Amino acid sequence: MNKTNPVLWLARWSAVAMMLAWAGPAAGALPTGEAVVASMTGKATVRVFTGPVHEGATTVRDLFEGAAVGEHSRVMTGRDGQLCMVCSPGAIICVAPQTELTFRQLRHTADGLPKSNEDLIRRIHIQLHRGRVRVQAGAPSPMLDIQVETAAGTVEAQGAAFVVAQRGKENWDVYCDDFELSVVSRxxxxxxxxxxxAASLFFSAEQQRAELQTEQVAIHPELHTFELCNVYFADLEPFLDHIQGLDRAGLGRYLGLATPFYQMDGGALVTDASPIVRPTVSVELPAALPRPAEGQPGGRWGQERLWNWYNQLGPIKGVNYVPRTAVNAIEMWCKDTFDADTMDEELGWAGKAGYTAIRVQLSFEVWQNDSDGFLDRVDKLLSLANKHGQRVVPVLFDDLDMAGQAPVVGPQPEPVPGEHNSRWVPSPAPSAVADREQWPELEKYVKEVMRKFRRDGRVLYWDLYNTAGNSGLGEESLPLMDQTFNWARSIEASQPLAVSAWHDFGGAMTARKLERSDLIAFQGFDHVESVEARLKLLQRHQRPIICSDWLMRQTGNDFDTMLPLFSVYRVGWFNRGLVAGKTQLEIQQPQYRSDQEPDLWQQNVLKADGEPYNEREVELIQGFRFLEGNR
Structure with a gap:
């Protein structure tokens, strides 16, 4: 098996499965195909026929995951729109932002009279009006006919993996990644x-001049990269062992869709092959459809509900909390080292300092080792926090790996002297992030923890995944993060869900986090000007914003600069670190060390005896308010 490009293998075998199980036409009907939106970020729409093609009646509708489009559909992505579409004739189409294309053919047909399914040719013909697409179709087959037509020429293939990208008004580039293809100029x-x-196509309509260049054609990375699809569909490899599962139902279960696939044209084209029979379209759809279950039970919270929740809370003044006696989350939650007395003392100090919330990393490994005891200890922490006037944000998963070791339940090593957060381990282990065979246990953990506390007023909101993609995992964490949202949504908790953006704010993973979260959460350790610029960007989502992790004193990211900013923008917040202890967050990390102030605390607010590191900081916490009238 070609492990370096599982997408190609998926496309190769999906064609077989889809022919057998997906298209499912009525007896005697033309075996038409469809393109299903399997993953997306940003804005994308489709123009579909609402009646027979010859009548010309069309409408524009918003695309969403699970939406299915057929022949003659015109797909359009916005500035931030990205699509991954699975085509039932046997290919995956990745659509970049600011792209417009029409599916001319999506069908199983034949040259002459077919005697069996083996005689059917799977045709995917696309007219690319502008922008760029990636086609993943696997090993060439004489029964596969793929064409991508541009203004300057056409790409023809019987499989392969390739990119067609517009480069300027009159130029189009073609990059062949695997197998082979043909390029035909005008x-x-x-x-x-x-x-x-690679090849380059040129056509000048004014001069009626066409050119085809195949020598010394540079591959432009910005045109060749398809961020969302590269990540998302590489994760579909499990289907290769069960190709019959890649029918509509199988794909829907994999994607965790809350509703079945939705045919965007309402069946308008099913019998359009007949010149006589012109039935009325039986399904009336609105001009725009939300993502499945938007604003409904089990779906993303609507804006009105979310703002009502946020405004009744008052300012969220929080801290990311680990007791001073724990070196990491495992030591915090294990039965033998769970230190309720220290937590009680420290959360009392936090209450006096003005904190109203704490954000706490849970541990899948401790739950796996002792689920009942773990849940009892979580309940105990919630009670202690409530006693001192704080609500809790539980964090279910975490990719942060400072120790460079897998998480193991049991006695934890002592901190490395003079080293910042030296024993912090991820949860789950990186091997579990990418291995779907381990996901059933992760699913059970998420659902069991959330089900116990889903109506608990002591829980402020659920943070599903801290720094997803950290420690070199990158976008390998995207599928697990996505699935965690599905598991969490199924619980229908009374608290909102979020995953914080923390890195590469223009990337597919960040877009996915923000689109699936109820509230907009982010982490910001930059200087205040950069954080403000980020806030202006995040305000476009028109949802409450919470900065779930910040504080880097040596870079100017401190209480004097950040709290006024949060006040003006009405941002709830959680700074990094409460009490100096075994995590040693006060020690500056080498990459952020200040030569001018090497002894300045990087993080933490209180000394080990509960006294403030800086009295003024406590005064600022206690006095923090949102700027009046700035709603």
Whole structure:
């Protein structure tokens, strides 16, 4: 198996499964195909026919995951729109932002009279009006006919993996990643391109001049990269062992869709092959559809509900909390080292300092080892926090790995002298993040923890995944993060859900976090000007904003600069670290060390005896308010 590109194998085998189980036409009907939105970020729409093609009646509708489009559909992505579409004739189409295309053919047909399914040719013909697409279709097959037509020429393939990208008004580039394809210019010139090769098409309508270049054609990374699809569909490899599962129901279960696939044209084109039979469309759809279950039970919270929740809370003044006697989350939650007395003392100090909330990392490994005891200890912490006037944000997963070791339940090593947060381990282990065979236990953990506390007023909101993609995992964490949202939504908790954006704010993973979260959460350790710029960007979502982690005194990210900013923008917040202890957050990390102030505390607010590191900071916490009238 070609482990380096599982997408190609998926496309190769999905064609077989889809022919057998997906298209499912009525007896005697033309076996038409469809393109299903399997994953997306940002804004994308589709123009579909609402009646027979010859009548020309169309409408524009918003796309969402699970939406299915057919032949003659015109797909359009916005500035931040990205799509991954699974085509039932046997390919995956990745659509970049600011792209417009029309599916000319999506069907199983034949040259002459077919005697069996083996005689059917799977046709995917796309007219690319602008922008760029990636096609993943696997090993070439004589029964697969793929064409991508541009203004300057056409790409023809019987499989392969390739990119077609507009470069300027009159130029189009073609990059062949695997196998081979043909490029035909407007003047009929043809060239064969092998894996690793590239071609450039040119056509001037004014001059009626066409050119095809295949020598010394540079591959432009910004045109070649398809961030969302590269990550998301590499994770579909489990289907290769169960190709019959990749029918509509199988794909829907994999995606965790709350509703079945939705045919965007309402069946308008099913019998359009007949010149006589022109039935009325039986399904009336609104011009725009939300993502499945938006604003409904089990779905993303609507804006009105979310703002009502946020405004009745008052300012959230929080801290990311680990007791001073714990070196990491495992030591915090294990039965033998769970230190309720210290927590009681420290949360009392936090209450006097003005904190109204704490954000706490849970531990999948401790739950796995002792689920009942773990839940009892979580309940105990909630009670202690409530006693001292704080609500709790439980964090279910975490990719932060400072120790470079897998999480193991049991006695934890002592902190490395003079080193910041030296024993922090992720949860779950990186191996579990990418291994779907381990996910059933992760699902059970998420659902069991959330089900116990889903109506508990002591829980402020659920943070599903801290720094997803950290410690070198990158976007390998995206599928697990996405699935965690699905598991969490199924619980229908009374508290909102969030995953904080923390890195690469223009990337697919961040877009996915923000689109699936109820409230907008982010982490910001930059200087105040950068954080403010980020806030202006995040305000576009028109949802409450919480900064779930901040404080880096040596860079100017401190209480004097950040709290006024949060006040003006009405941002709830959680600074990093409460009491100096075994995590040693007060020690500056080497990469952020200040030569001018090497002894300045990086993080933590209180000394080990509960006294403030800086009295003024406590005064600022106690006095923090949202700027009046700035709603």
């Amino acid at each position: 003047n009929g010139e043809r060239a064969e391109i092998e894996a690793g090769g």
